[in-house]
Amino acid sequence: MLDREAGSLLRELARGVLTLAYRDKTASIVPYSVAMQSVYDKIVASCLLSGGPAPTSVPELLRWTREYPVGELPFNVDTLGVLSSDVLVDGASGMPTRTCIEVASAGFEGGWEREALRTLQKLELSESNYARCADFMANRPVVTVQQTLNFAATARTAVTWRHIMHLYRSPADLLVQSGRLHVCPECRLPARSDDDVRIAWCESGECPGLGEVGDAHDAQDALVLVEPLRAFHVAPTRIAHALRALGQEAGLTMVAHGASGTYAIQFSEGSRSVRIFDRVQPALLAEELKLLFEAEPSALVVVPSRTMARHLRYRRALQSAVPAGSSAAVMTDEEFAALLVGGTGGGEGEEAVRHA
DSSP states (O other): OOOSSTTHHHHHHHHHHHHHHHSOGGGOSSSSOHHHHHHHHHHHHHHHHHTOOOOSSHHHHHHHHHHSOGGGOSSOOOOTTOOTTOOSBOTTTOOBOHHHHHHHTOSSSOHHHHHHHHHHHTTOOOHHHHHHHHHHHHHOSEEEHHHHHHHHHSHHHHHHHHHHGGGEEOOOGGGOBTTEEEEOTTTOSEEEESSSSBEEEETTSSOTTTTSBOEEEEGGGEEEEOHHHHHHTHHHHHHHHHHHHHHHHTTOEEEEOGGGSEEEEEETTEEEEEEEOOOSOHHHHHHHHHHHHHHOTTOEEEEOHHHHTTOHHHHHHHHTTSOTTOSOEEEEHHHHHHHHHHTTTTTHHHHHHHTO
16 A cells, blocks of 8 residues: 555655646745645755755756656655656646646545545535536536536536536636647647647647647636546546446446446346546556455456556556455456447346456
8 A cells, every 4th residue: 555655755746746837826926836845845855864966946856857757856756656757747848747647646645536536526416417517527628608608508508517617717827828728639628739739738648639630719718627627537437428328238227326436337136336547657546446446345447448558567557456356357448348348149248247
């Protein structure tokens, strides 16, 4: 398990980077957040004690997060098993990476992941209303003011929008380029462009939309879903939506259990718990899965195929979290979809899911 102290410097550094990046610069009278200044002081103290090189300023520390992969940072830090070639800040765009977001959410405090869960739980909706709101947010992480007026005026979306409208805010300063907010054509998350046309970076981290022509909105006319939900709700919910549709075609019902991110596949003699994750760091996810499997020994975990194929260590790390002899399992969305589709002929797919 993740120790409360082990890797705390890396977690605090990642949290400081996020706080600094997504703060409202117009509302701050200090150049750096308290979190960023605090972790800088701790890193300098650690460097002085170990005799290693210390960053001479917060800007130099931030430059290190762009120039040095986690495994090569020039100060002593527990990397928490993060892939050593990954960085906390993207060198080209200067944006926090998906790795940074996941490291910041590691440990007992939970960061954005815990905040996303609390935010969804506060909605206190019925399962049917929650499912509609969850899909709405996942499919529309960026909206325009005109669209919100249409949502409120249309019977089909008015109730849903009323439940979640408070979860949309003006885009953070770092997302705005020349007064415009770019949107990735593939994942529909906030993005950045080098030429004001094609997408050079998007918030999902790794996306087929890079290099494609994206949309752009006047930043004053745009609203974005809050950061924790963009990071930990959008992608898994989209995967769940696609799998639910396949399950219905195969005669299998996949039901969301409130805001916990847990689904259930319903069989004739019972159900099986399903959790969907979209993460880039296998070691951090493996630690989370160990806790999940302790609480739900027969849980089925689904991750995107593109993520599983990212690194040879990925599947190995996740499989290592599965208790020996348990009925828990880890598979990709494509593997799970194949099982669901197989369930249309004589129940073979249903049997395979139960014994995955």
